[in-house]
Amino acid sequence: MKLKDKVAIVTGAGQGIGRSISLGLAREGASVVVADINGEAAQTVAMEIQQAEVSSLACATDVSKVDSVEKLKDRVLQTFGRIDVLVNNAGIYPACSITEMTKELWDRVVDTNLGGNFICSRAVIPHMRAAKSGRIICVSSTIGYKGAKDGSHYAASKAGIIGFVKALAREVAEDGITVNAICPGVTDTAQPRGHRSDEELFAMKHSIPLGRIGQPGDMAGPVVFLASDGAGYITGQALMVTGGGFMF
Amino acid sequence: MADKKRVAVVTGAANGIGRAVALRLAAGGFVVALVDLEEDNAAKVEAEIRVAGSEAKAYGIDATDERQVKNVIADVVRQHGGVDAIANIAGGTEYLKRVEELTWEEWKAELNRNLKTTFLFCREVTPIMMDQRCGRIVNTASNYGLTGAALRTPYSAAKAAIIGFSKSLALELGPFGVLVNIIAPGPTDTPRVLAKSTAEARRRWQGLIPLGRTAQAADIAEGVMFLVGPESNYMSGQTLHVNGGLVMS
Numbered sequence: 387m388k389l390k391d392k393v394a395i396v397t398g399a400g401q402g403i404g405r406s407i408s409l410g411l412a413r414e415g416a417s418v419v420v421a422d423i424n425g426e427a428a429q430t431v432a433m434e435i436q437q438a439e440v441s442s443l444a445c446a447t448d449v450s451k452v453d454s455v456e457k458l459k460d461r462v463l464q465t466f467g468r469i470d471v472l473v474n475n476a477g478i479y480p481a482c483s484i485t486e487m488t489k490e491l492w493d494r495v496v497d498t499n500l501g502g503n504f505i506c507s508r509a510v511i512p513h514m515r516a517a518k519s520g521r522i523i524c525v526s527s528t529i530g531y532k533g534a535k536d537g538s539h540y541a542a543s544k545a546g547i548i549g550f551v552k553a554l555a556r557e558v559a560e561d562g563i564t565v566n567a568i569c570p571g572v573t574d575t576a577q578p579r580g581h582r583s584d585e586e587l588f589a590m591k592h593s594i595p596l597g598r599i600g601q602p603g604d605m606a607g608p609v610v611f612l613a614s615d616g617a618g619y620i621t622g623q624a625l626m627v628t629g630g631g632f633m634f
Numbered sequence: 635m636a637d638k639k640r641v642a643v644v645t646g647a648a649n650g651i652g653r654a655v656a657l658r659l660a661a662g663g664f665v666v667a668l669v670d671l672e673e674d675n676a677a678k679v680e681a682e683i684r685v686a687g688s689e690a691k692a693y694g695i696d697a698t699d700e701r702q703v704k705n706v707i708a709d710v711v712r713q714h715g716g717v718d719a720i721a722n723i724a725g726g727t728e729y730l731k732r733v734e735e736l737t738w739e740e741w742k743a744e745l746n747r748n749l750k751t752t753f754l755f756c757r758e759v760t761p762i763m764m765d766q767r768c769g770r771i772v773n774t775a776s777n778y779g780l781t782g783a784a785l786r787t788p789y790s791a792a793k794a795a796i797i798g799f800s801k802s803l804a805l806e807l808g809p810f811g812v813l814v815n816i817i818a819p820g821p822t823d824t825p826r827v828l829a830k831s832t833a834e835a836r837r838r839w840q841g842l843i844p845l846g847r848t849a850q851a852a853d854i855a856e857g858v859m860f861l862v863g864p865e866s867n868y869m870s871g872q873t874l875h876v877n878g879g880l881v882m883s
Binding site: 552555556559560564594595596597600601604605606607608610611616617618619620621622623624625626627628629630633634 | 801804805807808809811813844845846849850853856857859860863864865866867868869870871872873874875876877878879882883
């Protein structure tokens with residue numbers, strides 16, 4: 387087991403990619419803090435992990451709110467006494483054309499997707515710094531590189547994550563903390579369905595060399611790797627997990 | 635299902651990064667075919683792997699020779715029935731020269747050592763992996779393939795070419811379930827590099843690398859292990875930079 391005795395926080399962990407990442411980290415022995423704005427969904431995932439006899443804690447957390455994230459951090463430290471891994475996964479994607487987009491919607495997307503990365507990372511770094519080790523893994527998106535129609539807010543937030551990751555990687559390298567991103571391509575979760583039919587979603591497989599769209603489980607492996615000791619010399623990088631659909 | 639051993643070919647396996655990759659794959663459960671021009675050193679790695687309880691076989695060949703490459707892969711298939719993974723690590727750079735001082739022969743030697751060897755081995759394993767409907771190919775680039783480097787024009791060109799080649803191959807082989815990825819090591823403490831670099835040069839690197847140290851061969855080997863393992867099932871055509879943050883692509 388690659389992550390025995392490690393404590394990992396995963397945000398947006400109540401469903402989709404975040405849930406799969408949580409299960410993947412737990413499978414490698416990590417105690418997983420399942421944070422989600424939907425406390426019930428978080429509880430369900432935490433119970434799933436506990437049934438596999440790995441410790442887990444559910445937290446109802448809004449990553450765009452400093453108070454909420456502070457509470458999360460305090461609970462994690464009270465329960466486990468340490469934070470080894472942070473996976474910034476929480477994000478939203480309410481598709482909208484720019485002319486229809488209110489400033490409020492723009493702010494909500496950027497505050498959650500990008501601001502959440504800042505708020506959560508800032509909260510855990512003092513503890514990782516004191517431990518002289520830590521792993522921060524941010525979930526960006528290929529859309530941060532190539533854009534998407536009706537996704538200007540989302541693309542900006544996801545591209546912002548890449549800049550944030552590189553800057554933070556430089557800032558905390560001397561503390562033994564690595565910071566990396568994964569960029570899923572189109573993935574079979576509830577999130578992209580908001581503005582696409584199943585037919586449209588699955589038709590995208592034809593543009594992917596591996597012949598299928600991503601499953602949430604596909605995203606867990608690269609995160610587990612980045613969280614493991616073996617990836618200790620990798621920092622400031624973005625791994626495209628796209629079935630070859632986007633190469634960088 | 636009986637636990638049929640997975641088989642990996644590692645080129646440049648006698649020293650440095652190739653050796654570390656071979657040891658890591660062997661520890662990770664692969665039977666490893668060790669390919670290197672330096673037969674004696676490859677045999678030492680074979681012995682090391684056998685002592686640790688895994689299986690390996692050394693092949694002393696010139697990886698720029700079509701016929702010898704063909705023979706090695708044929709022998710591996712004869713013995714093990716297939717090739718599950720190949721790590722093309724063989725390569726490196728001999729020259730530190732301004733472009734106007736390079737001869738055509740030197741240019742070609744550098745391209746052959748890096749790009750031709752990669753092409754020959756990929757071409758040889760491709761039909762096998764297509765038939766298997768699965769397989770992993772890992773080719774070796776370098777941060778110089780992206781950034782370029784003064785006095786290293788042919789090496790940088792070869793490494794950039796390996797990235798373009800590997801992406802194209804990923805597109806060709808994706809429909810057959812064969813994944814092609816690239817590992818891009820930063821400056822790595824291998825015997826060959828250490829023999830050539832001064833203490834001052836090494837200090838300079840450390841100052842430029844956010845994580846504050848040059849790579850160990852084992853750091854690179856972990857990246858290759860990831861790229862041939864189940865965790866990277868949905869990754870193809872990608873470059874994994876293992877460089878301590880020196881280059882952030």
